[in-house]
Structure formats: structure tokens, C-alpha cells
Amino acid sequence: MIKDPNNKSTTDNPVGLFMVAAGSVIELNKSGKILLLKRSDDLDWRPSEYEICYGRIDQFEDVETGLRREVFEELGLNDIEIVSILAVWHMFRGSKKAENELIGITYYCRTNTREIRLSEEHSSYKWVLPETAIKMVGIDGVKRDINKYILARRSQADNYGSG
Numbered sequence: 001m002i003k004d005p006n007n008k009s010t011t012d013n014p015v016g017l018f019m020v021a022a023g024s025v026i027e028l029n030k031s032g033k034i035l036l037l038k039r040s041d042d043l044d045w046r047p048s049e050y051e052i053c054y055g056r057i058d059q060f061e062d063v064e065t066g067l068r069r070e071v072f073e074e075l076g077l078n079d080i081e082i083v084s085i086l087a088v089w090h091m092f093r094g095s096k097k098a099e100n101e102l103i104g105i106t107y108y109c110r111t112n113t114r115e116i117r118l119s120e121e122h123s124s125y126k127w128v129l130p131e132t133a134i135k136m137v138g139i140d141g142v143k144r145d146i147n148k149y150i151l152a153r154r155s156q157a158d159n160y161g162s163g
Helices: 063-075 130-136 140-162
Strands: 019-028 034-039 053-056 081-092 101-111 122-128
Touching (some): 034 130, 081 140, 101 140, 130 140
Antiparallel strands (some): 019 034
């Protein structure tokens, strides 16, 4: 039996408590178009703004399993291909308090499914070029993730062209 380490939080060794999230820049059929979602008007955080798919990971759930679960729950997609990690990030979802602290990983994903089944968290969706998406998005972290996608696609094209 494996003995648990001492994870008790002390002044000298504070142990953090935070949420973990996964995000996905989802590309349609290698088309270069990505999925943008409009957050519902009645949400408590950043209502009516455009974003990519993000969701919190459940306790005891690995990140990629949680990503697939969130994408299915929010979009009805069950055919996503995880291509690569785009970004690892940290933020506070609200004021700077432990219960608002969030560590996230954003992935570059692909799907062959054009039609989306939205959950109540979003009111609409669009498949757009990433340069268009950047202009539509007001949240800095979402812009960062889309820019990382643009760089990843450019890198893939460079690698493909040099082979």
C-alpha cells in the first residue's frame, strides 16, 4: 500500500486548492476554420462574449477525458481528435480567492462534424477563420489561445513544406 504524503497546508508550506480546466480550439476538417461559441446572456461570468470551448475537470478525472466530456456536453461532439497542447495557463475566475483560482490547459483539436448541439451555456456558434475570431473575441485568454493555434498551424505548414 502506498502511504500518502503529508499534504497539510502550513504557513511554511501552503498547499494550494484550485480548479483545473481544459479548453479546445476546435478546427473543422483541416479547413483552417475554428469554432467560436457565444456565451449565453444569463451566465454569471462574461455573458454574451465569444469564446472557444472550455470546461472544468471533475475530481479524479484526467484532463483529456475531461476535455472530451466537456466537448460532448457543451457541443454534442464525440469525434474530436486531440492534435496537441497549445497553452498552459493560470487565472482567477473573478476575484483573487482560492475558490476562483483556475489552472488550465488548452488543446488544438479537430472534428469532422459541422453541426453543433449547444448546451444552455452558449446561445450560438460560428465556424470562422482564426483571424476573424481574434476580432470577435474580447477575452484576452481566448485571444492568446487562438493566437497559439495560428502559430501551431503555421509551424505545421512550415514543417510539411520543408519535408
